Amino acid sequence: MKVYLTLLLVAALVAYAATPAMRHLARRVGAVTAVRARDVHTQPVARLGGVAIYLGIAGALVVASTVSFLSPVFEASHAPWGVLAGAGLVCALGFADDVWDLDWMAKLAGQILAALLMASGGVQLVTVPIAGLTIGSSYLSLSATVVVVVVAINAVNFVDGLDGLAAGMITIGGLAFFTYTYLLARSATPGDYSSLASLVLAVLVGACLGFLPHNLHPARIFMGDSGSMVLGLMIAAAAIIVTGQIDPTVVSERERIPAFIPIVLPLMVVAVPLIDMGAAVIRRTLKGQSPFTPDAHHLHHLLLRAGHSHRWAVTVLYLWTAVLSFGTVSMVFLSTAGAIAVLSTGILLSSLITFSPGLRQGVSRAWRSVGRRAAPLREKVTPEGRALPDVNPEESS
DSSP, X not given: OHHHHHHHHHHXXXXXXXXXXXXXXXXXXXXXXXXXXXXXXXXXXXXXXXXHHHHHHHHHHHHHTTOGGGHHHHHHOSHHHHHHHHHHHHHHHHHHHHHHXXXXXXXXXXXXXXXXXXXXXXXXXOEETTXXXXXXXXXXXXXXXXXXXXXXXXXXXXXXXXXXXXXHHHXXXXXXXXXXXXXXXXXXXXXXXXXXXXXXXXXXXXXXXXXXXXXXXXXXXXXXXXHHHHHHHHHHHHHHHHHHHOOXXXXXXXXXXXXXXXXXXXXXXXXXXXXXXXHHHHHHHHTTOOTTOOOSOSHHHHHHHTXXXXXXXXXXXXXXXXXXXXXXHHHXXXXXXXXXXXXXXXXXXXXXXXXXXXXHHHHHHHHHHHHHHHHHHHHXXXXXXXXXXXXXXXXXX
């Protein structure tokens, strides 16, 4: 566990240190989000924060390759480098989109190429952890891998609409997912706790944590597509690795870990983005529009229109992610009845906070007060954001 926590810290420090440089670069190359009708920010904000997230991930993986504890992970296959290469490709694609605004077909083609690149490195969906099912066809296996990666990438991309939302949700869900993969590795291979899935999740969570101080409301920088696509690909990679490299049916017989969790848990981690994406696709299709046509009807827009403050709308979505992901992981520690009780209680409390006007307003006021008190500290830890020079929105178009 100490190794993973150390690598998490490395990723966080690299991402944190690289973000101000990316903010400066974004302003130099015109990667700045102007104020549009569907946006909630009130002044132009630099993008390219995702490049800092990728640098945190890459730096931590390079350090990990030198750690003897993780040598089995790097010696077994080229999968760690396949994940890094796939993430690098979507990061470069997102960089180009943040600067030149690519059309959706070009981005989709790039996402498919990234999935294929990662699959060529050994990260490919070959088994389904239910009754030991195996995907017999190599073409079907490759197709399933591409679908999982592309869906995850676009789900995270769709939900990235409020300051700190995507990075915070992936941090919360990633921690829950990491808890499961670490326990699964301990149970499946006693004496050797090294796990590629745990490594991927540790560096992903660390990079998100390093980026968050710069991205919390009011954000000094956005991650842009260069970040949201990297987050989606990394979560998909962890899910594919778990289903393909560890046989949870053997573990569940010995440790009572439900065999279906490798499928359910990744879905719970990105449940909110998946719901948002699904609703957007249906909504736009019924209107005769492209599923990729932007609008102002995402979940976070609905929460803002319902009266939530910016910070509290983000917190509500954090809360739902925590309830769904950690509620699922609780099945590892508790009986089925106990886990269902925990999940049901979490859903009830989350529903009250989301839909009860009085409770919502009271907690929202308290949260705003916390945000005001934390502002001076934030100025100290993100000094590059103290002065935000004016930007002509036309320069970023």
